[in-house]
Amino acid sequence: MLGLLIIAALGVWVLLYQKSLDEEGNEMPSRISTRLDKLWSIAQEGLRDKKYLRAEKALLTILRVDERNATAYNRLGILYAKQRAYEDAIECFEIAQSLEPSASSLHNVGLIYYETKKYEKASLAFEQALNLENDLAARHVAYAKVQEKLGQTKKMIEALERAVELEPNPQSLNILADAYDRDGREELAMSIREKAARMIIPAGVPKRIKRPARRIVM
Secondary structure (H helix, E strand, O other): OHHHHHHHHHHHHHHHHHOOEOOOOOEOHHHHHHHHHHHHHHHHHHHHOOOHHHHHHHHHHHHHHOOOOHHHHHHHHHHHHHOOOHHHHHHHHHHHHHHOOOHHHHHHHHHHHHHOOOHHHHHHHHHHHHHHOOOOHHHHHHHHHHHHHOOOHHHHHHHHHHHHHHOOOHHHHHHHHHHHHHOOOHHHHHHHHHHHHHHHOOOOOOOOOOOOOOOOOO
């Protein structure tokens, strides 16, 4: 399906491409650079504004000029994922990975496998991404979500603890607290939530502690 889309899109853009050719049929370097910059702008705007057909045409044209552009394949994969064309998205991410191995493309593949409930494959993709780059909390949170689906509580908690080490913010702390609750560690979960609450309440502002209602004795 991806191959057919590329052929169809190139038919639309071929005339524009030909205008940048010299008399010998070679595209001049300065014009290549200018055209690619313009196409990247179109692609980014299309993704941002949800004009997916426009973004797709721009990305496919970039790949016509530079067929080994891993970034363009990654963006195309994101575009297809947004449209729930998951098979095409995975194909794009895998091509990007073969051209330029990166944690980003592996992570994207993992997200799609997670979305399509292929948790074993998602776990493997996230593990490979973490082996390349493990200093982003979001990668560990994603890995933890997959481990939860697979029933691997220990791995889930270890991943969330690592995420908190990297980004100790209220959101990551509360996610970890929920995991401790599910693991039966209520006191530890409460302690983590209190820590998260202290981050939200500005210094010097007194906390409002909810006290039990006073019983009136008749």
